[in-house]
Amino acid sequence: MSLLEVRNLSVTFKTGVREVQAVKKLSFDIAESEAFALVGESGAGKSATALSIMRLLPEGRAFYPSGSIHYRGRELMGISEDTLREVRGNRISMIFQEPMTSLNPLHTIEKQIGETLVLHKKLSVEEVRERTAELLNLVQLQEAHTRLNAYPHQLSGGQRQRVMIAMALANEPELLIADEPTTALDVTIQAEILSLLKKFQSQFKMSLLLITHDLEVVRKMADRVAVMKSGEIVETGKIDEVFENPRHEYTKYLLSSELKEVLPEPETLGEEVIKSDNLSVAFPIYRGIFRRKRGEVRAVDRVSVAIRGGQTVGLVGESGSGKTSCGLALLRLIPSTGSIKFMGEEVQSLKSGDIRPLRNQMQIIFQDPFASLNPRLTIGQIVEEGIRVHYPREPKSTRNRMIATALGEVDLEPEYMNRYPHEFSGGERQRVCIARALILKPRFLVLDEPTSSLDMSVQTQILTLLIELQKRHNLAYLFITHDLRVVRVLSHEVLVIKNGHVVEYGPVERIFNNPRHPYTKTLIKAAVDMEID
């Protein structure tokens, strides 16, 4: 008998008069000590499925028109909250995507882990303490015994996720639901967390329901996989079968969403567009009542980089390594020291008024397409912004034609001009951002993780578009990312950065095939094999 049997599960969300069918007649089984993965793009209904097993969806807004969920043959659907609580957090537990918000900032680690122990096992204070320390050791939290009284803000993202896992494991659950457990983490930490989960799964004979959009993670972790598309399972099967012989069109589409466009040949590269020499960014530290400067943090430390027309330089590093600061400094959006030459001209010494005419030649595209479009302006007004600044005298008709051309370049309909950002998907929004940057015909673009908040297939579309545009306009790209798999196909050269220092800088093939620095080696191993030494 399977551990968990889901039959004909449907979930509907009601807001006002609108109804959204998030999950439609879904059925699947999870066997004992099996790792089962639900894969799909955002909005496919993966999380809704997981949350309805735990019945954590908001009551009064989420409804279950049909379905049954059997746990060890026992119906979970429609039982009382009290009965459910015996299962929830005890037999089935869950870890969430965002380690920053899934721990209560006001309680110590010990208290949060201990909570489920007190609740379900009725342990004494002493026993709880002992067990908590044991759990923290188990999840390999560094200096576990000193961390018992730590608060969440004292831990890093990876450490918090370990604490979350410790909480989930506290009562030795039979089923662990992991909802995108590593999406918010850096590659090396992702690899660590995944291997930890894998280890526990075999150690405790625990079943795992893994929810993710990342096919590599699935391949690494799961025994069986179900592919979801708009609330339905389109294909289920053993990992090897599905990945080797996908039967459904959508699975094939997901598996084939790899980048096919090739970069411009190095021979065709143009002249040097931007060059930095010993670029440093320091953030001052103020102390005391009078806020005197007592020191500084070097976010970027003596970075020298040169990018030619048509060339992409990948800037790789983990979060907090100073990648974004470096990009912003090159555009002179934050103060920095060291030389920046744009088209052979020194721009570091220019005053803010003098740099404005140059702004149309260097642009930036941000990570979050939701935050980077002003929700109160129409798409047309957003794209038009650059013309308003640099060509204020252009008549309305010329402007409209320019907007239409820019939208056309990123494959958007000119009719979208009068609509607002919230009407568009993440991928379309990112296209709008690109159009906004391109309308001024820049030579240099900083791409700050332009695809990391997008689904895999959309990510591929955007990257393809970026490469096409690069070829067409001979653009120089600084491509900032933490995703080495993308860098490999997209960059000519790679710059690896750690704590603001350049660790390694060279052609992409050399870096990937023959990394010299141990840090680069670790990064590449974590990204490509999802393993860590």
Next chain:
Amino acid sequence: MKQKKALLENSQLVRRFNNFKSNKRAYISLYIFLSLFIISLLAEVVANDKPLLIRFNAKFYFPLFRNYVETDFGGDLELEVDYHDPYIHDRIAENGWMLWPIIPYKFDTIDYALDVPAPAPPSRAHWLGTDDQGHDVLSQIIYGFRISVIFGLVLTFFSSIIGVSAGAVQGYFGGRVDLIFQRFIEMWASIPSLYLIIIITSIVRPSFGLLLIVLLLFRWLSLVGVVRAEFLRVRNFEFVKAARALGVRNSVIIYRHILPNAMVATFTFLPFILNASIIALTSLDFLGLGLPPGSPSLGRLLAQGKANLQAPWLGITSFVVLSVLLSLLVFIGEGVRDAFDPRRNLV
């Protein structure tokens, strides 16, 4: 091309208006409020102690626009006509007719023809009764409503402009500007405004303009905090960075990118500020510190109700009028706020 732009802006406006309309409660409230406000704007025609039109000796007279003396209508004295005077009444009735407003009393008309001692209960002549000086209550309400709403709107308008600008500057520039401004505001806010008003009104004779200025000195503070917080939040958004990367000037960023986003918070507060302004005037009038004696006012009517508990129509009427007015404004404000939020367009 100009046409097209007009069309585009028009379509935005239409969209917002449709949004507003879809909120039934706000839409109906707006209707009721506008009707009441228009009636009160036409107060002189609706409630007046002078007839709208007189036909006397085959001639037309317009007492609303011209002053006549009693001799014009066959009286004996060179005095301004009191049209309620039975003698004049009879003179005109003999040789013509008079067209009266629906309510033949102004807010300060004293009805000497009352057959009960003032305050008189509601009757055919005085639909909502009179106060203890024989003034018609309904007429007072119509005039008082007008002055309250206009006062509230003007005060809200100016205090919002000052408050939003101050909040915007503080939030956008932050740092030292913010620090100094915040300390100033803390000191300013701790001045007891009521006592200040009492002192000022005891030295200078209060008027509409003076009260407006004195209240404005303190009312603008209420928006600063919200707008400042919104600016502090929005200025770090990537679309602001993107605008800076495009070379957009600070003033344009404030005006075009951040301000519209901060407006939701402002609009949320606006109905409350408007209500608070109306209440402020009403309570000053209630305490006798407000508009000069003899002006129509809801606050004074409330005070009348308190002084004449045996005449419940005074207190009840003013209570109902105030609560209906304040509720209508809150409902309308709610609708306006939702209409301006583009994310609600889909609902």
